[in-house]
Structures are given as C-alpha cells and as structure tokens.
Amino acid sequence: MDMPFSLLKRLGAGLSRQSCLLCYQSSHDLLCPWCCQDLALFNLSACHYNLLQWPKIRQGLGEPVYHKLLACGEYQWPLDTLIKGLKFSRKTRNAKAVADLFYTHALRPQQPWPDVIIPVPLHRSRYQSRSYNQAMEIAKHLARRSGLPVIEACRRDKRTSAQTQLSGAQRRRNLKQAFTLVQPLRVARVAILDDILTTGSTVNSLSETLLQHYPDLYIEAWCIAVSPLHQ
Ligand SMILES: [Zn+2]
Known part of the structure; x- marks a missing residue:
C-alpha cells in the first residue's frame, strides 16, 4: 500500500530527530535552538577574524609566536559543558557539534585557509588513559567539513599535569x-587545533617547535573556546 507523501515526510522527519547533546530534548540538530541561543559567540568580524587584535583576549596571552587566533566563544555554558563532556566523559559526539560550530562561525571561504590542521597531541600516558585525543576528534570532523588534511606533525614529550592550577609563568616553564617534530611539513600555512585556550602556552610551545624547523611558517591557532582567565 502506498503511503501519502505527507505521512512519509513526517516519518522521515521523526526518524531524523535526535536528542540535543546538552538538554536531551528532541532536536533536529545536535544542539537544540534553545541551547544554541545560549551560545555567546565572539564577534569575529569586529577583530578582522583574528582574536589577537582584540585587547581583552590578547592581554592574557603573553607573547604569542603564532600569527592568528580564532575561537568560537568564551569557556562558559554551553561550550564548557560540550568540551568537558568530550574530554572527561567520552561524549565524542560533542566533537562534531563544536567542529560544526567552529566551521560555520570562525572560517570564511574568502580568506586564505591553512594547508593542514595539526591537532595538539596528548602525551602518550594521557592518551593511554583517555584512549582518544579530544583535539584529534574535533580535527577529524573539521577535516570532513573543510576538506583540509589532518596531520600528526608533533609528539608531546612532557606530561604536563594540572595545568589549570598553574600561573601563566609556571605554564610557560612547564611547556x-x-x-x-616527528614528520616533515611541506606546507606554508598550518592551523594548530585545540579544544580550549587559556594562557596560550600550549599552542605557543607547539608553534615554537614548528618555527624552529620552518621559520617562515604561518601559524593559526584554532580553539573552540577561550578561558575566562582573560576577563
Ligand atoms: Zn538543548
């Protein structure tokens, strides 16, 4: 028996519904419209799509050696909950939600894009205990959206624990x-991707390593959220 088209459409819509990652109510997308409304996204066009030009953000970052910083918003509800879920509760679907958000909010087709995405690596022992790298999970989704390749260019040699307890100077020493560098880069522009940027020490240390080998490399720092330490 043929079903009327309207009924098929309704069934299809029903099948495509899912739970919002944050509030668990039925939603067409990974985040429902109400939770999306809570996203306090940065006005990136006001700082020419480079948060290093925004004094409020720039003042907390020491002396960045990377050239450009992009992030979606501050590390507060709901971005903090998505990132914590991804990092500490194995909610790897959150990686797709934040990657989609970064792609639609922070990247502009008319700007030159980097040649590759380099997710910040975890130290081997932390990777073994977590079994995945949250930055890599985000990078994989971002690669699908953007078409950019992801490479694991560097290894993390130092296990830097309890970074959140340290001052900016301690973090810089720690990192x-x-x-x-574990594989050659044959590109001119890279994006280092991390979930959250606090003092920028991690991205800066990774950038220094890349620049030691490739002094002319153009480096963008891509982060989902910036910590409120900058406020
Ligand atoms: Zn919701």
Whole structure:
C-alpha cells in the first residue's frame, strides 16, 4: 500500500530527530535552538577574524609566536559543558557539534585557509588513559567539513599535569620544549587545533617547535573556546 507523501515526510522527519547533546530534548540538530541561543559567540568580524587584535583576549596571552587566533566563544555554558563532556566523559559526539560550530562561525571561504590542521597531541600516558585525543576528534570532523588534511606533525614529550592550577609563568616553564617534530611539513600555512585556550602556552610551545624547523611558517591557532582567565 502506498503511503501519502505527507505521512512519509513526517516519518522521515521523526526518524531524523535526535536528542540535543546538552538538554536531551528532541532536536533536529545536535544542539537544540534553545541551547544554541545560549551560545555567546565572539564577534569575529569586529577583530578582522583574528582574536589577537582584540585587547581583552590578547592581554592574557603573553607573547604569542603564532600569527592568528580564532575561537568560537568564551569557556562558559554551553561550550564548557560540550568540551568537558568530550574530554572527561567520552561524549565524542560533542566533537562534531563544536567542529560544526567552529566551521560555520570562525572560517570564511574568502580568506586564505591553512594547508593542514595539526591537532595538539596528548602525551602518550594521557592518551593511554583517555584512549582518544579530544583535539584529534574535533580535527577529524573539521577535516570532513573543510576538506583540509589532518596531520600528526608533533609528539608531546612532557606530561604536563594540572595545568589549570598553574600561573601563566609556571605554564610557560612547564611547556618549554614540550613537543618534538616527528614528520616533515611541506606546507606554508598550518592551523594548530585545540579544544580550549587559556594562557596560550600550549599552542605557543607547539608553534615554537614548528618555527624552529620552518621559520617562515604561518601559524593559526584554532580553539573552540577561550578561558575566562582573560576577563
Ligand atoms: Zn538543548
């Protein structure tokens, strides 16, 4: 028996519904419209799509050696909950939600894009205990959206624990020479991707490692959220 088209359409719509990752109510998308409304996204066009030009953000970052910073918003509800879920509760679907958000909010087709995405690596021991790298999970979804390749260019040699308890200066000392280049880069522009940027020490240390080998490399830092330490 043929079903009327309207009924098929309704069934299809029903099948495509899912639960919002944050509030669990039925939603067409990974985040429902109400939770999306809570996203306090940065006005990136006001800082020419480079948060290093925004004094409020720039003042907390020491001396960045990377050239450009992009992020969706501050590390507060609901971005903090999505990132914590991804990082500590194995909610790997959250990676798709934040990657989609970054793609639609922070990237502009008319701007030159980097040649590759380099997710910030975890130290081997942390990777073994977590069994995945949250930055890599986000990078994989971003690669699908953008068509950019993801490469694991560096290894993390130092296990830097309890970063959140440390001051900016301690973090910088803690992360000095924390990374080693493990494969050659044959590109001119890269994006280092991390879930959250606090003092920028991690991205800066990784950038220093890349620049030691490729002084002319153009480096963008891509982060989902910036910590409120900058406020
Ligand atoms: Zn919701």
